[in-house]
Amino acid sequence: MDIGKVISTQNGPSPSFFAFVISKSKRVSKDQFVRVNTEEGLMIAMVENVIKTNRYYANPETVVESDNLEQLFQVDEWEFLVAEAIPLGVISGNLTVRPTIPPSPGDVVEVVSEDVLSNFLGFNNTGLNIGDVIHHNVPVLLGLGKTFQKHLAILAMSGAGKSYLTSVLIEEVLSRSKKDGRVASVIFDVHGEYAGFAEKPPKKFKNFSDKVNSVIKIKIPVPELSAREISVFTTLTHVQIAELDKIIRELNGQIYDFKDLVSEVSSRSVPPKTKAALVRWLNGLHATGLFSSTEDLITKRPGEKEEHHKLIDLIKPGYMTVFDLSENIQKRVRDLIVLWLSRELFKLRRFEKIPPLVMFVEEAHNFIPEGASQADTPTLGIFQTIAREGRKFLCSLVIISQRPIKLSTTVLSQCNTHIIMRITNPYDLNHIGQSSEGVTNNTLKSLTSLQVGEALVVGEAVRYPVFLKVRERVSWEKKSSNMELQAIEFEAKSIKDEKIINDAKDAFL
Numbered sequence: 001m002d003i004g005k006v007i008s009t010q011n012g013p014s015p016s017f018f019a020f021v022i023s024k025s026k027r028v029s030k031d032q033f034v035r036v037n038t039e040e041g042l043m044i045a046m047v048e049n050v051i052k053t054n055r056y057y058a059n060p061e062t063v064v065e066s067d068n069l070e071q072l073f074q075v076d077e078w079e080f081l082v083a084e085a086i087p088l089g090v091i092s093g094n095l096t097v098r099p100t101i102p103p104s105p106g107d108v109v110e111v112v113s114e115d116v117l118s119n120f121l122g123f124n125n126t127g128l129n130i131g132d133v134i135h136h137n138v139p140v141l142l143g144l145g146k147t148f149q150k151h152l153a154i155l156a157m158s159g160a161g162k163s164y165l166t167s168v169l170i171e172e173v174l175s176r177s178k179k180d181g182r183v184a185s186v187i188f189d190v191h192g193e194y195a196g197f198a199e200k201p202p203k204k205f206k207n208f209s210d211k212v213n214s215v216i217k218i219k220i221p222v223p224e225l226s227a228r229e230i231s232v233f234t235t236l237t238h239v240q241i242a243e244l245d246k247i248i249r250e251l252n253g254q255i256y257d258f259k260d261l262v263s264e265v266s267s268r269s270v271p272p273k274t275k276a277a278l279v280r281w282l283n284g285l286h287a288t289g290l291f292s293s294t295e296d297l298i299t300k301r302p303g304e305k306e307e308h309h310k311l312i313d314l315i316k317p318g319y320m321t322v323f324d325l326s327e328n329i330q331k332r333v334r335d336l337i338v339l340w341l342s343r344e345l346f347k348l349r350r351f352e353k354i355p356p357l358v359m360f361v362e363e364a365h366n367f368i369p370e371g372a373s374q375a376d377t378p379t380l381g382i383f384q385t386i387a388r389e390g391r392k393f394l395c396s397l398v399i400i401s402q403r404p405i406k407l408s409t410t411v412l413s414q415c416n417t418h419i420i421m422r423i424t425n426p427y428d429l430n431h432i433g434q435s436s437e438g439v440t441n442n443t444l445k446s447l448t449s450l451q452v453g454e455a456l457v458v459g460e461a462v463r464y465p466v467f468l469k470v471r472e473r474v475s476w477e478k479k480s481s482n483m484e485l486q487a488i489e490f491e492a493k494s495i496k497d498e499k500i501i502n503d504a505k506d507a508f509l
């Protein structure tokens with residue numbers, strides 16, 4: 001369908017810019033893809049701006065001086081819409097090449113058909129369907145390897161739809177068939193938003209509960225920790241590590257917790273200062289209630305009994321494990337859990353004891369902050385290691401954060417695909433401009449006006465930056481963060497509770 005014609009302007013047409021006048025009654029929107037035939041092949045361009053012009057109103061003096069322009073001339077007929085477009089590539093045979101020749105003034109500009117656009121953007125049928133390209137009926141199908149292997153970052157201000165999009169991604173990962181390649185996934189769920197995946201949902205939602213386990217309690221096995229590993233959970237000096245190492249080596253093969261280790265340290269000839277410090281640190285770790293003599297991960301579904309597992313048994317292709325951290329409000333405890341899990345998972349993956357793994361990290365700025373010390377944030381080191389080395393071992397990170405500026409730049413720079421949703425904070429925008437390849441100043445401006453559920457994908461997973469509308473989720477969004485709804489539900493529940501009490505009273509009286 002033809003929508004306009006290329007015009008000659010001061011800046012173009014050139015291989016990197018052209019403007020076209022939009023045909024009367026045709027609609028063209030900012031961020032829409034268009035096509036035009038050039039000598040090199042089929043040029044695909046993105047509309048970066050749409051401007052209204054009218055020669056009668058071009059000159060301020062004329063507009064001010066003659067207040068009856070509208071009566072004198074058919075001014076309406078001289079109003080035109082001009083679109084400014086940025087050529088992205090030229091399809092020439094099976095290849096897509098960089099444009100080097102401009103279209104000619106007068107060339108017809110057309111709508112890009114769905115299949116041409118889908119091919120141009122590099123989508124394929126087995127990709128993860130996260131929504132539709134904005135202004136086009138083209139599903140955004142991100143290749144599994146391209147999206148995850150070199151890590152993914154999902155960045156946006158609070159309430160923009162990061163967790164919703166993450167749930168859509170999880171649905172796609174869980175719905176993959178064996179022949180298309182299935183990965184295992186885990187999510188560090190700070191607010192308990194994803195535990196709903198492990199429950200049977202109300203009828204109208206898709207049930208994923210047979211593929212999802214929600215871990216509600218974790219016991220870290222002390223006998224599996226070396227002195228150096230223990231020192232990651234707390235702050236031990238070299239001398240303390242060396243003393244502890246001697247004792248742990250002697251205990252090899254025995255079953256013990258930190259309380260037992262404290263008894264061992266107390267009963268041995270260790271320099272008094274070192275002994276006192278070790279006893280204090282080990283007692284501190286014991287008091288967190290997180291450590292035990294054996295590994296134990298406890299899962300639970302509503303109405304069912306608790307189940308006990310080992311980490312390795314939960315990580316299976318096509319399955320997801322939700323680590324529900326919402327009960328652990330103490331930062332230190334949460335950090336230690338995430339530290340142990342991420343280290344163990346990476347270790348298991350390095351030795352190929354578990355399938356290729358995607359680790360979703362919600363509220364990632366808490367675990368991977370920029371400028372923090374290892375002592376303050378013990379999780380920092382392991383995530384930096386996974387960010388650097390994970391791609392070799394097929395252990396991928398999905399970093400989800402509402403404060404990009406607070407995220408470790410080391411980790412963010414290793415994320416080769418970024419999905420960015422609405423962001424208005426100028427510092428965060430600036431940071432994204434610097435850390436996301438392919439984000440132009442104009443694209444940055446667009447980020448401030450995105451609606452909830454709209455996103456920009458840039459990087460490895462797409463050939464060109466693309467704006468999309470996230471698709472509707474089919475899973476059950478259990479927790480509502482909507483204040484109005486929660487307030488209504490709260491009052492309705494209070495009334496119901498009151499009625500039950502009154503009915504009970506009536507029954508007794």
Ligand SMILES: Nc1ncnc2c1ncn2[C@@H]1O[C@H](COP(=O)(O)OP(=O)(O)OP(=O)(O)O)[C@@H](O)[C@H]1O
Nearest residue numbers: 157158159160161162163164165402452453470481
């Ligand atoms: N694509 C979408 N379609 C429909 N509703 C959406 C969509 N994205 C988000 N929402 C709704 O908007 C609200 C906020 O979304 P969400 O919780 O995903 O935001 P967030 O970016 O994760 O925020 P926070 O940083 O506070 O965690 C939710 O009620 C969610 O249901």
Ligand SMILES: [Mg+2]
Nearest residue numbers: 159162163164
């Ligand atoms: Mg969220």
